Structure formats: C-alpha cells, structure tokens
Amino acid sequence: MKTLVFVGGGHAHLHCLGQIKKDPLPDCRVVLISPSLHQYYSGMFSGFAEGLYSIDDIRIDLRCLSESAGARFIMDRIVAIDPAAGQLTGANGAIYDYDLVSFDIGSDDSIPEEMKELLSPNKPNFLFPDRLLQLRKSAQPIIVGGGAAGVELAFSINAWRQEQGLPLNTILLSSSPLLSGLGERAIKSAEAIAYRKSLNFFTGYQVEVIDRGSVVTSERQAFPFSDLLWAAGPASFRLFEDAGLPTDEKGFLLVTNTLNVVGHPEIFGAGDCVTLEHYPGLPKNGVYAVRQGPVLWSNVKSRLASEELASFTPQKRFTSILSTGNGEALLLNGGITLHGRLPMKVKQYIDLKFMKRYKKIYE
Numbered sequence: 001m002k003t004l005v006f007v008g009g010g011h012a013h014l015h016c017l018g019q020i021k022k023d024p025l026p027d028c029r030v031v032l033i034s035p036s037l038h039q040y041y042s043g044m045f046s047g048f049a050e051g052l053y054s055i056d057d058i059r060i061d062l063r064c065l066s067e068s069a070g071a072r073f074i075m076d077r078i079v080a081i082d083p084a085a086g087q088l089t090g091a092n093g094a095i096y097d098y099d100l101v102s103f104d105i106g107s108d109d110s111i112p113e114e115m116k117e118l119l120s121p122n123k124p125n126f127l128f129p130d131r132l133l134q135l136r137k138s139a140q141p142i143i144v145g146g147g148a149a150g151v152e153l154a155f156s157i158n159a160w161r162q163e164q165g166l167p168l169n170t171i172l173l174s175s176s177p178l179l180s181g182l183g184e185r186a187i188k189s190a191e192a193i194a195y196r197k198s199l200n201f202f203t204g205y206q207v208e209v210i211d212r213g214s215v216v217t218s219e220r221q222a223f224p225f226s227d228l229l230w231a232a233g234p235a236s237f238r239l240f241e242d243a244g245l246p247t248d249e250k251g252f253l254l255v256t257n258t259l260n261v262v263g264h265p266e267i268f269g270a271g272d273c274v275t276l277e278h279y280p281g282l283p284k285n286g287v288y289a290v291r292q293g294p295v296l297w298s299n300v301k302s303r304l305a306s307e308e309l310a311s312f313t314p315q316k317r318f319t320s321i322l323s324t325g326n327g328e329a330l331l332l333n334g335g336i337t338l339h340g341r342l343p344m345k346v347k348q349y350i351d352l353k354f355m356k357r358y359k360k361i362y363e
C-alpha cells in the first residue's frame with residue numbers, strides 16, 4: 001500500500017479530492033495535511049469584506065471533504081521536507097511518511113523582514129478573513145498593493161463602511177498604477193472607478209518605512225494608519241529552499257510542465273507555491289491554480305501506475321472579474337471592458353458554482 005500526501009488544501013488539491021470518489025486510487029492511502037480545518041476561497045474575500053457573504057459561504061470544510069472522498073485529514077502545518085527519507089515534519093514535530101507528495105500551499109506575505117514585527121500576517125490564507133474583519137472597522141485603514149487583491153479589497157471595504165455610516169477614508173498605496181499587471185485598459189478603468197467612488201489612492205508611492213502609527217513613502221509623505229494590510233504580491237515560504245529542492249530565485253518550487261519536480265519523480269506541486277520552468281513569468285493567481293488541478297490529478301495517478309505524464313499548458317488569456325464594491329464589478333477580457341452590476345452577477349454565479357462543486361460532495 002502506497003501513501004500519497006497532499007500538502008495544503010489549495011485549489012488544485014480540492015480538485016484531486018473531488019475526483020477520488022469517482023476515480024479511486026487502488027492500493028493507495030490518501031492523506032491531506034493543512035493547517036486549518038477550512039480552505040477559504042479568495043475569489044470571495046472581497047464579497048466577504050463587503051458583507052455580501054458569511055464566513056461559511058466562503059469556506060470549504062477540508063475534513064468533511066477528505067473523509068467523504070475516503071482520504072484522511074490531518075490538521076498540521078508542514079515545516080520541513082526530507083526528500084531523501086520521504087518524510088514531512090509538522091509544526092509540532094510529527095513526522096509523516098510519503099511515497100508520493102504534492103504541494104499546493106499557496107504563497108506567503110511579501111511583508112519586508114524589517115516591517116514584520118509591526119504588521120499582522122494575512123497568510124496562510126485562513127488568516128485572511130479575520131484580518132478583513134479587523135481592517136474594515138478600523139479608524140484609518142491602509143492597504144498597500146495596487147494589484148487585483150488590493151484594489152478589490154479597498155473598494156469592498158469602502159462599500160461596507162458606506163453601509164455602516166463610517167468615513168470612506170480607506171487609503172490604497174501602490175508603487176505601480178492600479179491593476180498594472182492587467183494592461184492599459186485595466187489601469188484606466190480602475191482609476192476612473194476609483195475617482196467616481198472617491199477611493200483615496202496613491203500610485204507611484206513605494207513604502208519605505210513603517211513605524212507604529214504611520215507609513216512613510218519614497219515621496220517622503222507620511223500616512224497615519226490604525227490598521228494596515230499588506231497586499232503587495234506573493235512571496236514563497238522557505239520550505240522548499242530549506243529542503244534543497246529546486247526553486248526559482250524567489251524560493252518558489254520549480255516544476256516542469258508535468259507539475260513534477262526535476263530529479264524528484266515522487267514530488268509534485270501546483271498553484272502559487274510553484275514556478276513552471278517553461279513559463280517563469282506566469283502570474284500567480286487562482287485561475288492557474290484551478291486549471292492545474294486536472295493535470296495534477298492525472299499525473300499523480302499516472303505516476304502511481306508508472307505511466308507517462310501529461311503536460312499543463314497555460315491559457316494565454318483569461319477573464320478577470322474584480323469586485324469594485326456596492327454590488328458592482330469590473331470585467332476584463334482582452335479588448336472587452338465592462339463595469340457594473342452585470343459583471344458582479346456573473347462573478348457571484350461563478351464563485352458560488354465553484355463552492356457548490358465541493359460542498360455538495362460532503363453536505
């Protein structure tokens with residue numbers, strides 16, 4: 001009997017767990033190890049911040065999902081990997097053996113080392129909902145990072161504050177233009193919506209120093225804050241580098257198009273925690289983490305059966321739908337830009353469908 005361990009309840013692993021019941025693995029014990037009972041769906045964090053969703057709406061019960069699939073759930077955080085021994089170490093020293101292991105643990109905060117003591121962490125992602133509840137009612141909230149996450153959350157928090165009669169004083173600080181990773185149209189649309197909704201945003205401002213009550217930027221401007229959320233992009237956990245596994249220069253686990261680690265046929269990875277050797281610039285987002293699920297599942301099965309592995313080919317274009325608060329969203333797809341209630345309805349439909357796919361397995 002072999003042991004297959006899934007580390008982290010990320011998107012690609014949800015897919016694998018969802019498949020086991022339909023397509024059981026012969027002579028294989030399956031274990032999921034994740035540090036929280038729940039996997040939170042980041043696509044719904046903005047709706048949660050705005051008050052559209054309850055905490056139960058945005059999370060999947062990993063124990064129930066695993067057990068319904070015939071897998072064992074262990075609540076633990078993996079802190080070390082010993083590839084030579086085929087062992088993982090948990091936060092309290094427990095040792096877990098594996099024959100085959102897959103990592104889908106997401107990414108860490110990119111808070112600079114010298115600022116870590118002053119800011120509350122948001123990652124792993126089960127910490128995020130509590131951080132949002134704290135931030136949205138804070139006297140002077142600041143969000144650092146003008147990417148999709150920072151923009152969505154700034155709009156959503158202001159929408160919630162409007163409902164509660166609180167001042168619309170959320171500040172969004174970004175070193176680059178808002179949504180710059182999504183192209184010129186996205187930048188123009190995001191800025192126009194921000195002006196229309198009176199969102200205080202400052203672009204071209206690099207955070208240099210944070211002290212207990214204020215942020216000082218490269219422009220020598222000081223912004224006082226009562227709570228600050230760092231949403232300036234993903235960083236890697238140190239786990240892979242510490243284990244001597246192949247990584248990119250930032251410490252993300254390096255995998256081939258088969259989601260397998262070079263030189264380690266028994267180690268796979270997917271989602272934000274990996275970098276694809278042949279697509280090093282691929283953005284780290286939930287879209288690719290979801291798309292990698294079926295290839296990961298197929299390849300894990302093939303490896304157990306000593307068959308050939310399939311390749312993951314990232315799609316060139318994808319549709320982004322970003323919540324902009326007040327029940328509205330911005331849809332971007334190539335040349336198409338659409339803002340208003342309709343894109344938000346589409347987003348809600350897609351997000352609820354995603355959640356239902358997994359919840360219906362155990363509910």
Ligand SMILES: Cc1cc2nc3c(=O)[nH]c(=O)nc-3n(C[C@H](O)[C@H](O)[C@H](O)COP(=O)(O)OP(=O)(O)OC[C@H]3O[C@@H](n4cnc5c(N)ncnc54)[C@H](O)[C@@H]3O)c2cc1C
Pocket residue numbers: 007008009010011012033034035036038039040042043045046076077078079104105106107124125126148149150152153270271272273284285286287288289321
């Ligand atoms: C506010 C916000 C909004 C976003 N909106 C979108 C969006 O609309 N569309 C989009 O495509 N992307 C979005 N993203 C990005 C998206 O969240 C990530 O790219 C995506 O969650 C990555 O998925 P994943 O499967 O790699 O990991 P995650 O979803 O982060 O899951 C990782 C899992 O691993 C567990 N874990 C972590 N460390 C360990 C460990 N050491 N041992 C065991 N388990 C561990 C975690 O608890 C978690 O269960 C958003 C991000 C944020 C912050």
